[in-house]
Amino acid sequence: MGEKAKKSTRANWKRATSYDVAELAGVSQSAVSRVFQDGASASKQMRKRVMAAASKLGYRPNAIARGLITRRSNMVAVIMSQQTNLYYPEVLVQLTQRFSNHRIRVLLFTLKSEGDIDSTLEQVLQFRVDGIVTAAMLSGAQLATVQEANIPIVFYNRSLPDIPSNSVRCDQEEGERWLVAQLFASGHRTFAIVSGPEDSSVSTERTTGAIQMLREHGVDGVTIVTGDYGYDSGRDAFARIVDRHGGPPDAVIAANDVMAIGCIDEARESFGLNVPADVSIVGFDGVGPAQYAAYDLSTVRQPVERMTEAAVSMLIDRIEKPDLSEEKRVFSGERIRGSSAEFAADTG
Amino acid sequence: MGEKAKKSTRANWKRATSYDVAELAGVSQSAVSRVFQDGASASKQMRKRVMAAASKLGYRPNAIARGLITRRSNMVAVIMSQQTNLYYPEVLVQLTQRFSNHRIRVLLFTLKSEGDIDSTLEQVLQFRVDGIVTAAMLSGAQLATVQEANIPIVFYNRSLPDIPSNSVRCDQEEGERWLVAQLFASGHRTFAIVSGPEDSSVSTERTTGAIQMLREHGVDGVTIVTGDYGYDSGRDAFARIVDRHGGPPDAVIAANDVMAIGCIDEARESFGLNVPADVSIVGFDGVGPAQYAAYDLSTVRQPVERMTEAAVSMLIDRIEKPDLSEEKRVFSGERIRGSSAEFAADTG
DNA sequence: CGGCTCATCGCATTCGAATGCAATTGCATG
DNA sequence: CATGCAATTGCATTCGAATGCGATGAGCCG
Incomplete structure (x- = not known):
């Protein structure tokens, strides 16, 4: 049994950092950093040494610190009114999974009431999310706040008339x-x-x-x-x-x-x-x-599948290219002829 | 109309930092930091000057940077299997709102499949969440990984037999x-x-x-x-x-x-x-x-209300007092006599 | 064998806010 | 008026990883 991070009382425990790994591996901190990136240049043996030291120490890159320096948190906020969430759990699940495919995490905000939006928005902005999907209505002023903070935002199933904004909705x-x-x-x-x-x-x-x-x-x-x-x-x-x-x-x-x-x-x-x-x-x-x-x-x-897909790709596009102009996508609903109503013959 | 942060092209836009505010207000950065904290000492006029400058610049404290230095991200991870989420949207909503009352945000992780847990867990740990609520089963090894990282975790509606762990579940x-x-x-x-x-x-x-x-x-x-x-x-x-x-x-x-x-x-x-x-x-x-x-x-x-409440308070307790020992809470379900089955007379 | 290119690596700095410590100020007290 | 104490404030450092730049060395070609 190779021992993992050495045991000690919980209280004075300290997580391993890239410096710790660097020291153990006898390399520089930057080397460690590069090993844990995709496109960075690092030799094969460097990778081996670093990975060995890292796993011995139970090291994991700190996404918080990374977010600070790269100015990308890799998190998006999803804002939902309580109702929306209750009746469309799939929306949330699908958004989460689709974002996850792009290595982006969802920070969830649910509104207690509509009046809650201002304080919620404040929180959202403090967390420096890369983008926002909102299934709650925002006022013009609130939207302006978000835009001033330069955070891309996509409205889900709502849109502000006459105001340029990104939205995905069902007609x-x-x-x-x-x-x-x-x-x-x-x-x-x-x-x-x-x-x-x-x-x-x-x-x-x-x-x-x-x-x-x-x-x-x-x-x-x-x-x-x-x-x-x-x-x-x-x-x-x-x-x-x-x-x-x-x-x-x-x-x-x-x-x-x-x-x-x-x-x-x-x-x-x-x-x-x-x-x-x-x-x-x-x-x-x-x-x-x-x-x-x-x-x-x-x-x-x-069409929840297509709508969530649209919302996610629309948001990611704006995150990667902040200067894209606004866009609204409107989907027609699927018409279902059940037996709860007498409908005319099948002529559309 | 007091002008907000000065307009410029989106591309070279820069968010205001505490230094910017400090400069504009003619005080030190630490002063700004203190004004935006609860218990910190700052005189009334200091507060006024700083707040004025801050709102002129549209400044908001950066939760990411704060998390780095305080070692508290104020985020917890909620891990859900797809099914759980679909059948219990209330669970998610309630967890989110209860955490939010404690100024804690929810980072949501949904599993595509059970095999997905390892990579998901890796992500969770990288984000340095303060705690975890999981409605998905973890293996003993996976739980050990989390415990080694010293992150409190509460199981929702599952528990590992014979392994000390925190859980809230319905019997x-x-x-x-x-x-x-x-x-x-x-x-x-x-x-x-x-x-x-x-x-x-x-x-x-x-x-x-x-x-x-x-x-x-x-x-x-x-x-x-x-x-x-x-x-x-x-x-x-x-x-x-x-x-x-x-x-x-x-x-x-x-x-x-x-x-x-x-x-x-x-x-x-x-x-x-x-x-x-x-x-x-x-x-x-x-x-x-x-x-x-x-x-x-x-x-x-x-009893979703009580269960979510229990899960939240249990997790927050461990976050604040890491040395608390494990605890399992088991709730009895509410017995509902509907008409889909013939039941005996009302004798319990 | 000399010169050149390219991959690899380390150094030093940076991101933005929190905080221990020391310096300053204000105020009350003897 | 001198002294003591508490409340403010600033300075300098810290959190952990990313990255531009320069240094080093290996490999390649003539």
């Missing part, structure tokens, strides 16, 4: 318009909408898209109730809709899948309704439970 | 035994088990607990099929069970809720069975969809 309005068009084409005439939280820009876009499309079809004065993206709020919303509407409408348009599922359960359980015979219900997102047989939602799925 | 076996006891007490006599992936220690514990309890009741030779924790694998598993078993058993014990849901859907859709009249199905976790009305699972919920 919420387009998707919602398709859903409404289908509902209308298949004969639905009375509608209700379950929107998300007031401060959710995604919800706003979806709701707006639905309302506009309805208006274009001459439908006005639609019942709108507000939810919080959660299952219970979906159930509650459906009950309120029936109450206000004096019975179920032909169709309910929920701002996300989870609330749509809540609506379905409430319709079935509390009102004994048949979905979609008595009432059609559509959602948005294409999350896992949307495809459970009990619900089989008609919905629009966000 | 999987106890929960599973309760479920089985309930099933047995209410008259079920034939059983099948849907286990999780082979390399999931959580699945092993749950499955073991179920098998043992069944054995104690004289039930042997139970059908066991393997899934991957996903919905589709649950559906598939149920079909295979019926096939192997020559018809549905009295009860199916799934290693997690999502697969239990898959089983229910398959039982209903493909076999026209009634749940729980024809077959009882139980899960484990207490995730959101488990409570959807269409499923209303009988399951055991992990």
Whole structure:
């Protein structure tokens, strides 16, 4: 058993540095540094000596110190509102793995509330991350702060109108318009909408898209109730809709899948309704439970794979070439014809 | 409009340092440093001058440089296997927020595969995190590596038998035994088990607990099929069970809720069975969809709030007092009597 | 064998903030 | 007014690795 770093009490323990390795190997610190870099020039025997000494001491390059001198932390910040994270765990997983393929680590920031952004942003900037992906909305001033700090930032599923900025998003309005068009084409005439939280820009876009499309079809004065993206709020919303509407409408348009599922359960359980015979219900997102047989939602799925890939490469591009101009990428959602709503025949 | 940091082309931009602030304010760099610390001594007017200069320059302390000198990065690593993250997004969110209350940031690592641990661990150690929470299993050698690096580590929902280590977990076996006891007490006599992936220690514990309890009741030779924790694998598993078993058993014990849901859907859709009249199905976790009305699972919920709180405080304690001895905390799951299984009367 | 190129290596400096120590100041006290 | 004590402040050093530059030496060609 070759002994590792010599044992001592935990308290006065000291991690091995490149100097320690250099001394043991009888070379200079710079040599050690070069051995642990990719493109640096070091002879074969130098490599051997250094690596031997390094492993004997349990040495590992200190990424913090490296970050200081190279001015690259190799970390990006991912900012998520609580909701986003709960409903799209894949987004986070995929971002993390894709960044990891580029040897970049993710420093995660979740917002307790929207008001939390300023202090969070301050933290982000102090950590000198190389870039930021945010799934939370920033104000113009906040964006300006980031830009002044010269840190590339990509918005995920939101974008600031009229302000040049990088963003990757799913076309919420387009998707919602398709859903409404289908509902209308298949004969639905009375509608209700379950929107998300007031401060959710995604919800706003979806709701707006639905309302506009309805208006274009001459439908006005639609019942709108507000939810919080959660299952219970979906159930509650459906009950309120029936109450206000004096019975179920032909169709309910929920701002996300989870609330749509809540609506379905409430319709079935509390009102004994048949979905979609008595009432059609559509959602948005294409999350896992949307495809459970009990619900089989008609919905629009966000192409998460392509979107995360786009966000990552867009950010890395700006990190490597800071002068690239801004870019916005908009993806169409995948249209899913489930059985939670009666849709027109397959004509697109 | 007081002008912010003076504009210049992005390329040659330079962030303000404490020296810049010091110069502008006509004080020493140490003074600036002290103003930006909590307990440091600095007069009122000093604070004012420095803060004025700092905000004029858009100065922010560099957390990387600070970490180098203080030997505290104020970051902890959270290691998650892909699955864990997908089924427990709350775990991640809660850990992040609780750490954030202690001014600690989360550096996220997700594993592509189990074989990925070694390289991931290497990265973790290079970043000189102050501590680690892992929801992935480590080998004894891997744990030793971490301990040699003198970094406190807490296992989430796993623990190494016979090796002193810190862990927070839910008592999987106890929960599973309760479920089985309930099933047995209410008259079920034939059983099948849907286990999780082979390399999931959580699945092993749950499955073991179920098998043992069944054995104690004289039930042997139970059908066991393997899934991957996903919905589709649950559906598939149920079909295979019926096939192997020559018809549905009295009860199916799934290693997690999502697969239990898959089983229910398959039982209903493909076999026209009634749940729980024809077959009882139980899960484990207490995730959101488990409570959807269409499923209303009988399951055991992990007390995520208390567990994350425990993990965070346990880790922070070790970071602040490195000589604390190891500790394991085991939480009982919350027993949920849903309608997916016929259970005995409410006698515990 | 001389001259030349190129790879390798060490020296010294740098990144940005924290901190022990000493110097200075202010203020209260005898 | 002299002395003592505490609060401020500055100086110089430190954390650990990267890198430009110059020195050295090996290998190659004529």
